[in-house]
Amino acid sequence: SATLTIRVLNHCGTCYYCRHGRENLCKNSYKKSAAAAGQLLPNGLSEYLCVDANQVYKLSNDLPYEQAVFVEPFACVLNSIxxxxxxxxxxxxxxxxxxxxxxxxxxxxxxxxxxxxxxxxxxxxxxxxxxxxxxxxxxxxxxxxxxxxxxxxxxxxxxxxxxxxxxxxxxxxxxxxxxxxxxxxxxxxxxxxxxxxxxxxxxxxxxxxxxSKSPSIEAFDTSARILSKKIVDLTPLLTESYSMEEADTAFERAMSVETYRVMIKW
Ligand SMILES: [Zn+2]
Known part of the structure; x- marks a missing residue:
């Protein structure tokens, strides 16, 4: 019942960039996941997802999903910062x-x-x-x-x-x-x-x-901590949410200048 999020971007841990703390620039990202999960990309919008345990980050259990969805985009921004x-x-x-x-x-x-x-x-x-x-x-x-x-x-x-x-x-x-x-x-x-x-x-x-490309592990962890501790409230940026059946509408709305982030729930 824990609230979790995943850093979908995996990394090899052995290339020059991984060993110098820049996993976001890993030359082998995605490849490991493809072998492990039998899929080409990390993907999302699926009921089950196969990831390495070290890609999982625990969030505060009282953090609403409407906030938890921002861990990844905010992590990208923290890498940029x-x-x-x-x-x-x-x-x-x-x-x-x-x-x-x-x-x-x-x-x-x-x-x-x-x-x-x-x-x-x-x-x-x-x-x-x-x-x-x-x-x-x-x-x-x-x-x-x-x-x-x-x-x-x-x-x-x-x-x-x-x-x-x-x-x-x-x-x-x-x-x-x-x-x-x-x-x-x-x-x-x-x-x-x-x-x-x-x-x-x-x-x-x-x-x-x-x-700035993708989030480093440090940026992702920092993002998860900032949101879990409710240092910032990103609720106003979750403009709309839709059911899986309304996914087409959700994607259309996500393209609109009127929305910030659109969520699909099921
Ligand atoms: Zn690497």
Whole structure:
């Protein structure tokens, strides 16, 4: 009867990345699960799932499933926050106010930053403010790079997280990163078109451009602990839930700008 969650992304434990604490970059992830479970991918939305015991994380028994479903996405974001290396008092920009953007806002606030969200859709801007976002800018009204520089006395943001799959925005993310800052490409890009980056800007400013892929074991465990201890309440981000029979509707609703996360229950 325990409330559990699983880190579906497995890892081999023996490759260079696993042995250097970066299991999220394991070259052999998925392969072991395929052999163990007779399936190609970890999968989900199934009544039974075969996983290694070390992929299972126990949650607080009074944590509702509506919160427990956020362990994995929040863990992905905590890995990104780890890549961003936020310091107390930093200016952090989060680009995009979808569920991943809002989770970045929450985690950046927990890390002691002043958080600026770039998001044009008003309900998402309001949700970010409910979670303590300090400033929201509308990139359809102002130039986001100029606006971030204006807010930060011309410096730019110490850490920038791009949670959108938009190439032009990725370019802006680099441009609004302050000297010595870190720019994290959280989202994958669709389409993955190369962006223009000035090598001299990197040379002169020592900015670090990095990415974030999947959750590390540490990020997953931290996420499970934060939610189990109810340090944050993510209930408002679980917009709708559906039965298995209504799965088609659930997927359609999950694509809508009106929803954050949609849950299927059975
Ligand atoms: Zn590995």
């Amino acid at each position: 780890d890549r961003g290396q936020i310091h107390l008092g930093d200016d952090v920009v989060v680009i995009g106010g979808g569920v991943m953007g809002i989770l970045h806002v929450i985690a950046a606030k927990l890390s002691g930053a002043r958080v600026i969200l770039s998001e044009p859709y008003k309900p998402r801007a309001e949700m970010a403010k409910k979670y303590g976002c300090d400033i929201v800018i509308d990139p359809t009204i102002v130039d986001p790079v100029e606006e971030v520089k204006r807010i930060t006395d011309g410096e730019g943001a110490n850490v920038v997280f791009n949670t959108t799959p938009i190439v032009k925005v990725a370019e802006q993310a680099v441009q609004m990163t302050a000297q010595m800052g870190r720019c994290v490409m959280y989202s994958s890009m669709h389409p993955d078109v190369p962006i223009q980056v000035s090598p001299n800007y990197i040379h002169n400013t020592e900015i670090v451009i990095t990415g």
